[in-house]
Amino acid sequence: MPVPQQRDPDLTRERLTAWLSARLPGATDLRTRVEVPEGLGFSNETLLVDAVWEENGTARARRLVVRVAPTRYQVLPGSRLAEEYRVLSALRDTDVPVPGVLGFEPDPGPLGAAFLAMDRVSGWVPPDLPSYHRPGGPLAALAGPERAAVWWAGVEVLHRVHRLDVTELGLDGLRDSxxxxxxxxxxxxxxETHLDHFGGGTPVTADALRLLRDGLPPEPAAPSLLWGDARLGNLLLDGVAPAAVLDWEMVFLGPGEADLAWYLYFDRHLSEGVGVPRLPGLPGRAETVHRYEELSGRSVAHHLDWFEVFAGFRFALIAARVGRLLVEHGLVADAADVPLARNAERLLARTLTALS
Structure with a gap:
């Protein structure tokens, strides 16, 4: 269920045009078209911008996505657009495909909150809503080998991200985000510190947190850059090849298993969690773990159960926060009416039961 966005299109266009003028030196006769979608998910507000201008007698154009920090529907405890800007900038010259960035604006003056402007990349995304496992979607329309290729593309992206040198990228500062x-x-x-933000937690999330505290795996000597929200729904594809890795608002430094487990767990949520069979042709958990181990050159299976609980714990808190926001803003009468939160908690409970 996307949340509504309320913004004056004309005023937004005027202010964005002024902002872009200062960041496109040599541009004359700058004109913009701004699309304000009615709803695009639960996180940052998203604006679609088409800019055209003249530069030294040559016609120029740039298609942009502008992500505005949330002011009403804040799912996570704080905005990370500034960090996302640094990550995208650092990844620009790596083999991890990301959108080019035009700039980050910390001043809330122009648009009411800080915002990040990046290039709009063409492609398609396996959807979360409805689940990409459901018939009739773009992933279901592919033949089995192509579905597998999309899945393996996501695993390859994980490996590419995790093998990067954090220090060389200049991203050591993420340790203390x-x-x-x-x-x-x-x-x-x-x-745990922000449990109140997520709704206070439940007995299920409390059980998960105790298990996680009691069974904490060893930390890697050299932590990897982690995508954070590592899932097919954040991978823009050109055919079956990665075109852009999107949405870095859960980025942190840690072991690659955290991303791999989130990738597996979110797929499980979109199948078992919503009562839909997995699409034939998609590789399973064991195959995926084996492929990741081949790519990374190390074993990850020993603590993977822990990391899947870690994924389920965070996802259940985030889903509960979404339900709470929908109630607070009058979009539903009760959080119990939000399938996302209900399904996330039930899946976490089943995960814990299987480990007991």
């Missing part, structure tokens, strides 16, 4: 601190212990501390 106030909204996504590095390391597993500090991640658990972060979510």
């Amino acid at each position: 106030p909204h996504g601190p590095g390391g597993l212990t500090r991640q658990l501390d972060h979510y």
